[in-house]
Amino acid sequence: MSTIQEFSQDIPVHEFPIVKLGYQPQAEDTSIEADIYLFAKLRQLSLKQRVEIAISHDRCVRKLCLAGIEKRRFGAPIEEIRLQFAHAVLADKFPLHFKPIGSDRSMWIQDSIALAQQLHILFEEASIPYYVSGGVASSVHGEARSTRDLDLVLQIEDGQIDQLVAVLEASRFYCPALSVEDIKSGRERMLNITHTETIANADLYVMDNSPFAVSQMSRRQLLDIEGMPSFWIASPEDIILQKLLWGRGSQSAKQWRDVLGILKLQSNQLDYSYLTQWSANLGLIDILNQAFSESGIP
Numbered sequence: 047m048s049t050i051q052e053f054s055q056d057i058p059v060h061e062f063p064i065v066k067l068g069y070q071p072q073a074e075d076t077s078i079e080a081d082i083y084l085f086a087k088l089r090q091l092s093l094k095q096r097v098e099i100a101i102s103h104d105r106c107v108r109k110l111c112l113a114g115i116e117k118r119r120f121g122a123p124i125e126e127i128r129l130q131f132a133h134a135v136l137a138d139k140f141p142l143h144f145k146p147i148g149s150d151r152s153m154w155i156q157d158s159i160a161l162a163q164q165l166h167i168l169f170e171e172a173s174i175p176y177y178v179s180g181g182v183a184s185s186v187h188g189e190a191r192s193t194r195d196l197d198l199v200l201q202i203e204d205g206q207i208d209q210l211v212a213v214l215e216a217s218r219f220y221c222p223a224l225s226v227e228d229i230k231s232g233r234e235r236m237l238n239i240t241h242t243e244t245i246a247n248a249d250l251y252v253m254d255n256s257p258f259a260v261s262q263m264s265r266r267q268l269l270d271i272e273g274m275p276s277f278w279i280a281s282p283e284d285i286i287l288q289k290l291l292w293g294r295g296s297q298s299a300k301q302w303r304d305v306l307g308i309l310k311l312q313s314n315q316l317d318y319s320y321l322t323q324w325s326a327n328l329g330l331i332d333i334l335n336q337a338f339s340e341s342g343i344p
Contacts, residue, residue, distance in 0.1 A: 068339035072189060072303055082342075085310045088189075094271045097159065100182070100190040104157035107192040111135065112154060124149045132245045139195065139238055139247055144220050148243040156244040158182045158196040163275035164217075165198065165248065172213050175201040177266035177278040179251075179288060181304070186269065187282040189307030195238075195247040199280075201263055202252055204230065210250075218242045258324065262288070282312045283320050290330050290337070302337075309341035 071081035088096065115130045131154060132146045162178050169176045177183075180197030202210060207230050211221050219239045228234035235252045253259050262284045270276045280288070286305050293301030309316070325334040338344075 069342045070306065070340040072307060081310075088311055093186075093269075094274070096190065097186060097269075097271060097274070100185040101157045101159050103185070103190050103192040104159070105155050108135065108155045108157075112151065128154075135194070135245055136240065136247055137194070139240075141220060141222050141238070141240060143222070144240055144242075146242055146245055147218075150243075153244050156241075156246040158193050158246070158248075159186075159277075161196050161241070161244075161246040161248060162198070162277040162279075164246075165196075166275065166277035168213050168217060169200070172206075172209060174206065174210065175263060175266075175278075177263065177280045178269075179280045179285065180249075183280045183285045184289065184304035184308055186279060187285055187308045188304060188311045191304075195249055197249050197251065199251045199253050199259075199262070204232075214239055258287075258328065261324070282308050282315070283317050283324075286316075286321065286334075286337070287324050287328060287330065290325075290333050291328060294330070294333065305337050306341045309337060309343060313341070313343055 069078055069082075071078055072084075076084075091099075111134050112127075112131055115127060115134060119127055119130060128146050128149070132144070133140050135154075136144075159182060162182060165176075176198050178196065179199055181191060181193030182196055185191055185193070200210075207226065211226055214221055219241050221237065221239050225234065225237050229237050229252060235254070237250045237252075238247065239250060240247045253263060262280060265281045265284060266278045267281055268276055269279045286308055289301045289305050292298065293305070321334065322331075325331045
């Protein structure tokens with residue numbers, strides 16, 4: 047029996063696609079057969095199960111980080127442990143005047159999806175349309191991975207910035223004053239926020255008025271899973287296009303892997319007319335076709 051047959055015994059024939067020329071696994075040390083098997087198994091999982099895998103990835107990374115710091119700083123005061131952990135988690139995004147609070151270690155093991163659910167409540171109450179993008183969205187729609195922070199796109203008017211900051215600060219989010227002023231003046235379109243108690247971090251992007259940005263907001267989807275709080279998330283097609291845009295200049299391996307993961311998992315569910323139309327508008331046809339080839343889409 048061949049390797050591919052051994053892998054596929056418990057997978058229905060219609061779930062195990064024929065390998066297309068040009069197919070690339072997610073990692074160099076993964077065989078094509080193992081990669082195809084992985085995504086066939088992922089398609090058998092419910093959305094809730096896949097989201098739980100993404101949550102587990104995030105939490106495990108934080109747990110390991112905290113355990114390592116506590117081992118190296120054995121017996122150190124909780125304030126020192128908390129500060130070291132905050133520096134490790136936030137890295138170059140550690141705000142200059144940020145002061146974490148609280149001594150409950152369990153609250154530091156926060157995942158980005160829990161943060162999205164928390165911010166959803168705040169933004170809905172403030173009537174601010176938004177959606178989750180970036181690594182969290184690609185983990186929901188494709189291959190789960192850990193992510194350092196949460197990316198959200200907000201549709202907000204200049205006059206709502208102060209309201210937004212007030213809402214966030216009332217919920218113990220640190221909003222750097224200089225960054226807030228840059229947003230209000232139009233010099234910047236991104237505000238990085240950090241929760242002072244959980245040390246959870248998010249980048250809030252103010253939406254522009256380009257046709258693609260408007261289309262992305264109009265196609266956002268409410269992730270509504272039984273037993274879990276809801277939040278708005280970008281569509282899989284828009285995440286594919288957005289990540290191709292982000293990765294075009296940097297040749298980012300991470301962005302490319304995210305794109306292939308979504309295509310492999312969602313191949314039978316995607317709106318290919320939308321992808322084709324917008325890839326032409328954005329100058330992404332060649333790179334999208336390459337992604338199709340490497341993910342096994344004819």
